[in-house]
Amino acid sequence: xxxLHLPDGVFPSWLWISGLLLTMxxxxxxxxxxxxxxxxxxxxxxxxMAAVMILGASVEIVPIAYHVNLTVISGILLGPSLVFxxxxxxxxxxALFGHxxxxxxxxNTLILSLEGILGYLFFHLLWRIFRRLKLAVFLxxxxxxxxSTMAMIAxxxxxxxxxxxxxxxxxxxxxxxxxxxxxxxxxxxxxxxKEEVHLARFxxxxxxLGFVGWVLEGVITVLITNxxxxxxxxxxxxxx
Amino acid sequence: MTQLSFLDYLAxxxxxxxxxxxxxxxxxxxxxxxxxxxxxxxxxxxxxLYLILVALFFVARIPLKVFLLTFYPLIFAVLFLFISSxxxxxxxxxxxxxxCGSTAVVLLLTTTSYPCVFQxxxxxxxxxxxxxxxxxxxxxxxxxxxLEETQHALYLRGGFCWNHPWRSLNNVSNAFGHLIIxxxxxxxxxxxxMRIRGFDHRIRREGD
Numbered sequence: 001x002x003x004l005h006l007p008d009g010v011f012p013s014w015l016w017i018s019g020l021l022l023t024m025x026x027x028x029x030x031x032x033x034x035x036x037x038x039x040x041x042x043x044x045x046x047x048x049m050a051a052v053m054i055l056g057a058s059v060e061i062v063p064i065a066y067h068v069n070l071t072v073i074s075g076i077l078l079g080p081s082l083v084f085x086x087x088x089x090x091x092x093x094x095a096l097f098g099h100x101x102x103x104x105x106x107x108n109t110l111i112l113s114l115e116g117i118l119g120y121l122f123f124h125l126l127w128r129i130f131r132r133l134k135l136a137v138f139l140x141x142x143x144x145x146x147x148s149t150m151a152m153i154a155x156x157x158x159x160x161x162x163x164x165x166x167x168x169x170x171x172x173x174x175x176x177x178x179x180x181x182x183x184x185x186x187x188x189x190x191x192x193x194k195e196e197v198h199l200a201r202f203x204x205x206x207x208x209l210g211f212v213g214w215v216l217e218g219v220i221t222v223l224i225t226n227x228x229x230x231x232x233x234x235x236x237x238x239x240x
Numbered sequence: 241m242t243q244l245s246f247l248d249y250l251a252x253x254x255x256x257x258x259x260x261x262x263x264x265x266x267x268x269x270x271x272x273x274x275x276x277x278x279x280x281x282x283x284x285x286x287x288x289l290y291l292i293l294v295a296l297f298f299v300a301r302i303p304l305k306v307f308l309l310t311f312y313p314l315i316f317a318v319l320f321l322f323i324s325s326x327x328x329x330x331x332x333x334x335x336x337x338x339x340c341g342s343t344a345v346v347l348l349l350t351t352t353s354y355p356c357v358f359q360x361x362x363x364x365x366x367x368x369x370x371x372x373x374x375x376x377x378x379x380x381x382x383x384x385x386x387l388e389e390t391q392h393a394l395y396l397r398g399g400f401c402w403n404h405p406w407r408s409l410n411n412v413s414n415a416f417g418h419l420i421i422x423x424x425x426x427x428x429x430x431x432x433x434m435r436i437r438g439f440d441h442r443i444r445r446e447g448d
Contacts, residue, residue: 006316009337040439041366047375048423051383054376056416057380058244065340070416077420089376089381093319096349096357097244098309102274163323166281167330202322220413227417235424238363
């Protein structure tokens with residue numbers, strides 16, 4: 001729920017290109033700092049966890065097209081650097097499956113990996129404080145999903161001026177616009193454009209919908225972690 | 241999720257002229273469509289692009305139920321409408337952009353198998369990333385078979401039904417937990433098998 005399956009063509013080019021470049025830069029950085037042998041050894045694990053996340057994303061739970069991301073549990077199991085790589089793979093495959101835009105793979109990866117990385121950090125911090133597995137996992141999931149939803153809202157907010165252009169249907173710098181009537185147009189719509197981009201309304205819709213999703217994902221992550229703790233506690237890497 | 245294996249089946253078994261086109265050409269064409277989606281700013285031109293894509297969908301003889309998949313991203317695009325004042329021009333522009341993108345991608349995937357797409361991507365992306373994509377793709381099918389086996393156990397425990405939400409959530413979560421454990425075990429076995437076969441950080445295809 002935190003990533004909005006951001007579609008192609010909605011965001012300004014500078015935004016999605018920056019997202020792609022930043023994601024590729026992080027990929028190269030992580031690839032450089034990890035020994036190649038270690039990375040190659042962990043590739044099958046990376047592939048498996050990415051596949052689990054893809055399966056999670058394909059199971060719709062309620063009629064609002066909600067699906068679990070399983071990013072927090074993946075973050076806990078894989079660690080911060082590998083979960084970033086896993087979310088990149090997940091977003092590429094989901095985009096090819098029609099779940100989201102191809103151009104926004106970078107932005108979606110940054111938002112989703114933030115969720116996984118924060119989930120990992122919050123979980124270990126809360127575990128140290130409370131020493132109660134269910135509480136630590138639930139709060140970590142809730143906080144991580146809240147943070148990534150806010151990041152998504154911030155990304156949507158960055159494109160505000162672009163939406164004004166889209167809403168008014170004309171742009172001075174457009175490559176394919178017909179400008180035969182230029183000069184005979186009425187008062188520029190952009191002058192009152194700011195009144196027509198309702199980011200607050202968007203936030204008011206996304207946050208309550210998101211909250212339902214955060215709680216649902218939190219409960220499912222707690223139940224999965226509980227299952228793993230019963231059968232393979234070593235996977236969670238908990239400090240004694 | 242069976243949709244993924246069905247898409248793969250359509251891509252491999254399809255015999256239409258579009259299936260016979262070179263994967264490189266199709267990936268380039270999708271790139272062209274995406275360029276159009278990003279740069280076109282008027283609904284009429286996007287509508288023409290969409291009509292061409294829909295015509296190609298039927299030329300490729302892809303089942304109608306797959307065509308419905310292309311509407312899936314509209315659910316999320318609806319949320320973007322709250323940003324505008326529900327202006328008709330914005331609604332049409334947004335929906336056409338979303339539909340053009342999703343139709344092009346689903347068309348590519350139903351006429352070209354994933355490994356072929358990954359092979360093309362391998363020409364521009366790092367080999368380890370492409371290897372990771374191949375392994376993820378393979379893992380999806382391994383986990384799907386695990387999930388099929390688990391379905392019987394889930395069914396015996398009450399499966400998923402709205403009358404018992406807690407039990408349903410428990411069952412779904414246990415299924416995912418089971419999937420993770422099985423996946424991790426399978427990945428360890430895969431590492432061993434790949435080492436024995438002389439894996440050198442990239443997957444080679446016939447002819448490499």
